[in-house]
Amino acid sequence: MPDLSECRERDDVPTYYERPLLKAPHWEWNVVTYLFLGGIMGGLGLIQLIAHPERPQERRLKRTVRITSFILAAGNPAILITHLGRPERFLNMLRIVKIKSPMSLGVWGLVLYSGAAGANVVRELAIDGVLPRWMRLLAPGFLAPLQALLGAFTAGYTGVLLSATANPFWGSGKRHIPAASVCSGLASASALASLLSTFEGNHAVVHKLERLEMVAGAAELLILNDFKRAAGAYGAPFFKGKRGERLLTYTVVAGTLAPLALNLIGQAVKLPKPIDAVRTTLASALTLVGGYVLRESLIEAGKESARDPRAAFRQPR
Amino acid sequence: MANGFFTDTTLCIGCKACEVACKQWNELPSDGFVFTGESYDNTSELSGTTWRHVAFVEQMAIDHQGELQDRWLMSSDVCKHCTNAGCHEACPTGAIIRNEFGAVFIQPDVCNGCGYCVVSCPFGVVDLIEKFDPDGTHYNLASLATSRLDARATAVQQSGGVAGKCTLCYDRQRLGFVPACAKACPTESIQFGDLDELRERAHARVERLSERGVSAQLYGADDVGGGIGALNAFFLLTDRPETYNLPAQPVLPSTRQPAGYTAAAVAALGLALAGWMIFRNA
Amino acid sequence: MATTTIDITGLAGAAETELSARVGMLPNVASERTKRLQGRIAGAKPVTSVCGYCAVGCSTLAYVSDDGTLLDVEGNPESPINGGHLCPKGSALFGLTVNDQRWTTVKYRAPYADRYEERPLAWALERIAQRIRETREATFVRERDGKRVNHTLGISSLGGATFGVEENYLLGKFMHALGVVSIENQARI
């Protein structure tokens, strides 16, 4: 008798010809970018609030951050629109407010965030005299904490958007992905702010931003580490294989540990200004790359996870 | 009133009339011509343009002495029209609604193709209908007298780039007609009707089969767990759900939202405090 | 009943403008198209036909619009044979008739040609008639071995099981009039 083992079909967990149960996300670079920028916007929202209004350098930071956050908030929908199957129907998102839909809330969060950020920018410009001074009144004081609140939501929702799906990998990170998204968002935002401040020559705030970045980065690492443990087999597409290595290289080592080290050096040693600027630039760029790769890895791992019928048969609670 | 499907796989003869009747009524294109070598199944899965799919599962002993344990299972899959539907909850435009017949319906004129419902379906049902490619062979809508279909602008053609799935023949139900698949099904493996009645019938059927020595189970007639509740399209199976490419433990995605928002909030709060201390400490 | 509350206010249209209908856990707002939605066969005339694929003889209903366009073909629920059901082929009857792959004009291939040409129907029919006559004249045999046969073996006809009884009758009568005996269809059983 010839060997028939390869003809045997019955396995412990039957699958349907190893075909996927779930449909993979149709999400490419544009959604990755959207989520990445969403995180940054969130972080910037926090920074614009906590920067001290009385200290001139921090005032300046506040102004830069507000303008940047508004530009991002205004531009991000455009990126989302490039992803839509029927882009001309973007406004249909504003037809309803669906509390159960992270996507709906997220878009509304983005819209309101743009509004708050916009108002805060108007205020900045009015203070600067670019706009009539009375226009300050368009942005009452509570808009700053509001932008921060909306920012926190925006950063967090990009995580919930993934984790509250049927995707087994994403679902396995129902706490970790949102938390990591917030951390990564703030780290990236701090990095961006450091970068901008360096370019502006506003060096005084850079160390504070770097400290914030270190805290956020460290938190992100801790969360990812715990995520790996908690996700178990569901996490394989993210933590294992080529994608795991990529995550380790770009997000963990290059994107978090390296900036952490560079920032520590910056905190501990007083470097000459040009060299310090290079250090800051490098650390910030690495953090931003790490943040982007994190989002990209999440999306790509989600696609792979969707293709695994066994993971989809028993979806994480 | 809520209507639904009871698909009794013990009556299915695998003819795929449901697939064709569905495509005919809904004017859906073919999904391409691919020989899979996987039993008699060459359409493989539900898609944005295949709203009924018959699975074929061969369970044959290797060295045949013609024993009766040999089985060839066939089962027509479809959108479950869940009590709590992941896609319905996820849809940010309100394109997905629960209609007056209890079905989950995608309004193609509202959908903007964001694809969030696709990842929110625990059963892998919804998918995006890709844009019509006149040069490609992927969709052969062209072979269905395009000009006439163009003139009438059917749901599918206007909907390039939107999500597609079973409508439970909403447009037929409005006329008092049963869905195309249930109507075509020669052996009444697909039964359509009032859900209470169907569930009663299904439970009775399981008992009758058990008297005949056939062990059968219902899938989705009652709460499937995970927050989804009962399915408005449920199934009678004679093997474990995975055999038919159905999840044994589906979970409603939105049940993960509280944990997610909480975790995000805690993280945000923690970092905000840290930031506050960094910036506000002189 | 274990289903969620079905919000049909949107469908009724009354509350559509209200903000409250658009904001909530699961707002359920029907579009204008959805409100108007109904099957394309609404008001169309069903014509009773029979499936042309196999010999089970399923009765079908072909829905036709006022302008004579075929809209849909489905099983006739009144039939004692199919009770409204159809197999996949029967369910595809629409696609057999309405199909841009279908040839609905005369195709003519001249001797030694490597392609078909479009020719008017009238031309083709007349040309065929002349060829039938030529062949019949050339091959008609009145007697063979002292017996009257009155036939031609130079012409043959094949087919019958895919078209109607009356058409078979006409074909048989026509062929017998010509003296054709090589008449066959799929029904060798």
Next chain:
Amino acid sequence: MPGLGTSFGRGGATVWVPDLENADCILIEGSNFAEAHPVAFRFVMKAKERGATIIHVDPRFTRTSALADIYAPIRSGTDIAFLGGIVNYVISHEKIFREYVVAYTNASFIVSDAYRDTEDLDGLFSGYDGASRTYDTASWAFERDGQGVIATDPTLTHPRSVYQILKRHFARYTPEMVERTCGTPQAQFLQIAETLAHNSGRERTTAFAYAVGWTQHTAGVQFIRTAAIVQTLLGNMGRPGGGIMALRGHANIQGATDVPTLYDLLPGYLPMPSALRNEQTLAEYLKLNAKPTGWWAHTPKYMISLLKAFYGEHATPENDYGYAYLPQLIGDHSMLPTTFAMKDGVVKGSFVIGQNPGASGQNAELVRSAMERLDWLVNIDSYDNETVSFWRREGVDPSTIATEVFFLPAATVLEKEGTMVQTSRLLQWHDKAVEPAGDSKSDAWYFNWFMLRMKALYANSTDPKDLPILHTAWNYEHDDPHERVKGEPSVLKVLQEINGYTVADGAQVAGFSDLKDDGSTASGCWIYSGVCPDKATNRARNRDASGPYTAPNWGFAWPANRRTLYNRASAAPDGTPWSERKKYVWWDATRGEWTGIDVPDFPKTKAPSTPANKHATGMDFHGGADPFIMNLDGVAQLFVPSGLKDAPIPAHYEPLQSVVENPIYTQQSNPVLREYVRKDNAYNKPVDADYPYVLTTYRITEMSGIMTRYVPWLAELQPEAFAEIDPELAVSKGIKSGDYVVISTALGEMEARALVSGRMRPLRVNGKRVHQIGIPYNYGSQVAFARGDSVGDLIAIALDPNVSIHESKTLTCAIRKGRLLRRRPASFAQDEM
């Protein structure tokens, strides 16, 4: 047709499809019921739900098997051995329905003492002439007394009684022999035999269903004969939930046999006049074909009425009603011999209408290459196909092909009205839904146009050979001016002519009993008479399904709207139902007539007690308890003394191309099968080591042929030709599901995708492991959405001697992994002009 026809009197399926629901057991063999007739299969499922046992015997485990209670594998082509085993079982275990058998069959008839059985002659019957490979059937006759009355023995003990002959003949068909021949495990065979016997008798009935899995063999007619014997012995014929369901293929295959486009038949199963017999005059024709006893005594009425319908006023008593206008046959003019004639240059012009022999023909390459010799080809169809485009197939040079080719676009069923006859002999009218697309016309339109044009072309001729054209009655002008202006003939008028009318006043006749043999009536097909009993009524268009499940007001079933044939047999000889449970048609003594839920298949007022008059003619010869009115003796024929060319009772022969030697007799294959030994029709050797696997062919649910391959919804379901292979064979050849494989016979090769499946099972036959390969017969090389080679290219033509049906269900083949480079078979490549 002759399988059922010689047994029971008519070739049609005896069963009304919905009546299958009433069966207690259904044996499906030679049919893939669920796949080929899914909608009719719903009645099988209903029977199953009511507790019936469903049995499927087939070489492949199919979707039918999946739904059956019992599936038994069988080696393709060995059904006579299997059913013969059942015959042996029911006789040797005394399971026959004795009362039924004694009263309603010829079991008690005594056969001539000149008869010798296969038991005596090792696989041959008496009368065999080896030189001409024919039987002289004289010795198969019944023994008669001095007055010509058949000798009988109602005790069934006379050694030469049909019953005892059957018993001896089938004695060697033991369960061991069945297993050895068919590969069916004995235990399963016995389980089936017991189930059939248990579900037959007074209280219970078993139905059989078959299709072309039984017919397309060199002994195809005898397959059905064996089934007829089983069903007759078990007493299941003519009864509700019983009978033999012949599942026809094409939509109007029954109609195209009743109103035939078949060379050897005239409408209503009247034979076509043949110069091979002495049928030069009408008198000679009627002498040969009108039977002295039974219903066929009416032949003169039907024939003369047909001639009146054909030639109208030109049919007169003086000219034999135009009988001489009918051409005469000089041989077998069926499709396959005609294809050889075409290849040999005899046929010059050809019509091919709604059929695609270029792909679905046997030896399809022969068909395509034969068409190269035609002067002209007319194809009426709706799609491009392998037949019309034969001149541009791969491997040929069009510039060498002189054939003038015309494609005329055909209307589809939705684009015209008319009648089709389904598998239970039910005439159903379809209305016209839409206008034909483009230039498409109905087939009737074309035939009408050509006939009228011929009449015009020959209008001035005085040549006697042209009189048939000029004298053929042809007046089908449409009453609807919209259709008339388009040249559409009235098919209703055609149906009315088929029904028949009184010549004098043109009034419709009410039924075939009104037809006369004096030229005063005309009828185009007597068996349909009654479908249009008056000008205002078209019973084919009846659409009222109310009433009993026999639905008498839905369509019109020939003959005389009977749903179940031979239903007189549903009552005991005394006219009372065999049982209350199986009550169907019975004698109502108070009203003095037969009654029930169907139209009785019996003279309505002939009492059960009416004695047979063995010296009378016509129907008076039969008694009131002789249910098979079409047969000479009024009973079912277990033994067929005349009318069949190969055997009075079936014997198992191997297919012409087999993988084993005949385990039952020394005689390997049907001694009188028809072979065509020529280079372009190469056979494998009878048992050929180079072609070690059984090849069987079939069709699948999702595909028919041209009618489905262009429909994307169907093409995506089964997009490519495939070959089903068992895992053991696949592993030994290194083949995986989805691989390309090449299957070959001595005739040709084809490429297909492998579908490796445990549903295909190796069998142990006569001590040998036998693998079977299955290939669907749905594909062709023409570019369409569904594509692939035609298995027709592997099948050399070999025919059954009775009906010229081809053997395409059992062949032998070889298989290898890989693709086909050269598409044109060697046997043809060297054969070019």
